[in-house]
Amino acid sequence: MTQTGRVTEVTDRGIKISVVRETACGESCASCSAKCALKDQSVMAEYMPGIKKGDAVIFEMPASKVLFAAFLVYITPLLVLLAAYSAAVFAGAGEAASAAVGVVCMAVWFVVIHYLDKRLRRFYKHTIVSRIEGDG
DSSP: OEEEEEEEEEOSSOEEEEEOOGGGSOSSGGGOSSTTOOOOEEEEEOOOTTOOTTOEEEEEOOHHHHHHHHIIIIIHHHHHHHHHHHHHHHTTOOHHHHHHHHHHHHHHHHHHHHHHHHHHTTTTOBEEEEEOOTTO
16 A cells, blocks of 8 residues: 655654545545545654655555455454354344343453554554655
């Protein structure tokens, strides 16, 4: 996955890049409902010599890491919901109680994902491919 962004901070821990998520917009400005009122998202990239604050850069993350993150956030909560619901039904709980158990377990899983996110940030660092010459 390759994107462009602007460097907002350079530290010894890495480079902070501000980027507007392209997926938040439509395919063109005419189809975008946000009308460019989207907030920029910040990502961290590995340090690269020669990059300074204000530079426009192209950065990337391997597709395997992006797909794994999407799996964690979108698929595993559904699996947890279904597993908890099935376990509750198998244990003899009624349909409403089983659904409640499934929803509670899914909510707990979202809390787990939130804390995993903080621990896995270094695994999900982006790599700067190049600096864009000119205004970018």
